[in-house]
Amino acid sequence: MCISISQVSRLRIHSFGSSCCERVHGWIKNSSSLKLLDVRASSVDGKARWIRRNVSTTTQGSRSNTKSSVLGGTVPVTRIIDEESRTKVQPFGNLQQRLAQDKDLSKLLTVIVSDLETTGLHRKNERIIEIAAQDIAGGGYSTFQTLVNPGVVPITNAHIHGIRNDMVCRPEVPRMEELIPIFLRYVESRQKPGGYVMLVAHNGKSFDFQFLINEFNRCSYEIPHNWLLLDSLPLARENMKSVEPTVKLSSSLEALADYYSLTREGDAHRALSDVLLLSKVFQKLTIDLKLSLSDLVLRCHTASDISAAMAKNKKA
DNA sequence: GGCCCTCTTTAGGGCCTT
Numbered sequence: 008m009c010i011s012i013s014q015v016s017r018l019r020i021h022s023f024g025s026s027c028c029e030r031v032h033g034w035i036k037n038s039s040s041l042k043l044l045d046v047r048a049s050s051v052d053g054k055a056r057w058i059r060r061n062v063s064t065t066t067q068g069s070r071s072n073t074k075s076s077v078l079g080g081t082v083p084v085t086r087i088i089d090e091e092s093r094t095k096v097q098p099f100g101n102l103q104q105r106l107a108q109d110k111d112l113s114k115l116l117t118v119i120v121s122d123l124e125t126t127g128l129h130r131k132n133e134r135i136i137e138i139a140a141q142d143i144a145g146g147g148y149s150t151f152q153t154l155v156n157p158g159v160v161p162i163t164n165a166h167i168h169g170i171r172n173d174m175v176c177r178p179e180v181p182r183m184e185e186l187i188p189i190f191l192r193y194v195e196s197r198q199k200p201g202g203y204v205m206l207v208a209h210n211g212k213s214f215d216f217q218f219l220i221n222e223f224n225r226c227s228y229e230i231p232h233n234w235l236l237l238d239s240l241p242l243a244r245e246n247m248k249s250v251e252p253t254v255k256l257s258s259s260l261e262a263l264a265d266y267y268s269l270t271r272e273g274d275a276h277r278a279l280s281d282v283l284l285l286s287k288v289f290q291k292l293t294i295d296l297k298l299s300l301s302d303l304v305l306r307c308h309t310a311s312d313i314s315a316a317m318a319k320n321k322k323a
Numbered sequence: 324g325g326c327c328c329t330c331t332t333t334a335g336g337g338c339c340t341t
Contacts, residue, residue, distance in 0.1 A: 128341050130324070136341095167341055213325045214340040240339065244327075255328080259339060276341075320324070 084180050085153035087193065088279075112300040115202040118143040119194065120289055122208060122281040123215050124168045126160050130217045130317075134160045135183060136175050137168070138190065139278035141286050142197040143207075151193045152279040156180040168276040184226040191231070198233075205235045205307060209260050209285055212238040216313050230310035237307045239285065242292045249296075263288045 124137035134157035142149040154175050165171045174180075181189070194204055208215035216236045223230055243258035247266075250256065256266070260281060264271060269287050273280030293303065 123341080125341050128324095133341080164341055208340090210325090210338095210340040217324075218341095238325095241326080244338090248327095255338090257338080316325085 085186070085189065086151075087148045088150035088152065112304065115199060116205055116300060116304070117194075117197050117199055117202060118205045118207060118303075119197060120207045120282050120286045121211075121215065122278045122285060123218055124170055124276065124278050125164075125218060126157055126162045127164050128214075130214070130221060132160075133218075134158070135218055135222055136162060136170050137278040138186070139282040140190075140193070140206075141282050143286055143289070144197075149197065150279070150282070151190065152282075153186060153189075154180050155186055156182045158182060169274065170277075183222050187223060187226055187228050191228075194231075194234075203233045203235060204231070205237050205303065207237045207239055207285070207289055209243070209281075209288075210238065210240045211236060212240075212308060212313065216308070216310070217317060220310055220314055220317070234310065235304065235307035236310065236313065237303060239289055239292065241306070242296060242298070243288075246292050246295050260285060260288065263292075267291045 119140050119142050121138070121140040123135050125133045125135050127133040135155050136157050137152075137154050139152040140150070154170070156175050156177065158176075162170060162172050162175070198204055206216075216238075220230060240258060243263055247256040247258050247263075250266075256262065261275065263269075264284055264287075267288060269284060269291075271280055271284050273283075275281070292298075298306075
C-alpha cells in the first residue's frame, strides 16, 4: 500500500483517518505543511482545489524506457509508504529483536535510514532533488519518499539517477523550504516520546549529512538537537576488512548488496531503492560486527560536529 | 570532503557519495 500526500488530500483527510496509524494520521490531519501543498496547488491556475501531484517518468530520447517500465510510468512527488502492507513481511525482525533486548535505548531511539539524490557531487553548490527515508523498525507508514525542486540549479548528472530538470522543475514539486517541515513531521511521527533519532546514511558524514545541513541552513532551519547522524560507510569498511584483511574489498552499497546476496527493489541511484537496500545492508552489518545499539550511538556524529568541520574546512 | 592505505607521516592516491 502506497499513499502519497497528494492522494491523502484528494480523498478528504477526515474520511481517510481510520485507515492510518494513529501517529501519522495525527500529523497529516493537523499538518500546516499540508496546507503549503494546497496553496501551491492552488497557485497553478488560481483556483483552490486539490490536485494529484504526479510526475511522469515517461521520457523521450536517450533515457528511460527501461526506467519508466521499472517505475511503472509515474511516481508520486511526495509519499509515505505503508511498507508493512506492501511487503507482507517483517523485513527487519532481527534488528527489532536486538533493539527490544536493549531495554533502555530501544525505548528512546528511532533508527531512520536515509538517502539523497542531488544535482551533483559538490556539497556547497549542488542541490537535493530526491529524498527517501525508512524507519528501520518497519510497520505502517514507515517510509518517506519525495522529489525536490532544485530551482535554477541545473541537473548535470541525470545519467546517474535518471532525474531530469523537466521532472523536478515543476510547480507541483515542492522546494526544499516547503519540504523541510514535511520531512520534520514525518520524523516526528516515527519518534518515541522524548526520544532520539538516529539518521543513517552511506557515506553520510562526507556527503548526505553535509547536503542536509547546508539545505537546512539555507532555508533557515536547524537540524533538531535530538538527531544523531550515523555514517554506515565506516561500518562497511570495518566489516569488509575483517572478512578479507589482505585484500581491500569494495564497501560501496552495490558491493555490499552483492556480498550479502540482497536483491534491490527498483533502480540503483534512486533514493527509495537505495534506502530499502541500505536498510537491509545496515541490519547485516550490525549483526556481523556484533554492534549493540549503544555501540552505534557511540559511533554517531551530531549536526554541530559536522557543521564545525565544514566551517573549519571553509576557512582553510 | 573525509577517510583509509602505503611505495607514508614534511604525501599522495583511491574509494565512496551524486
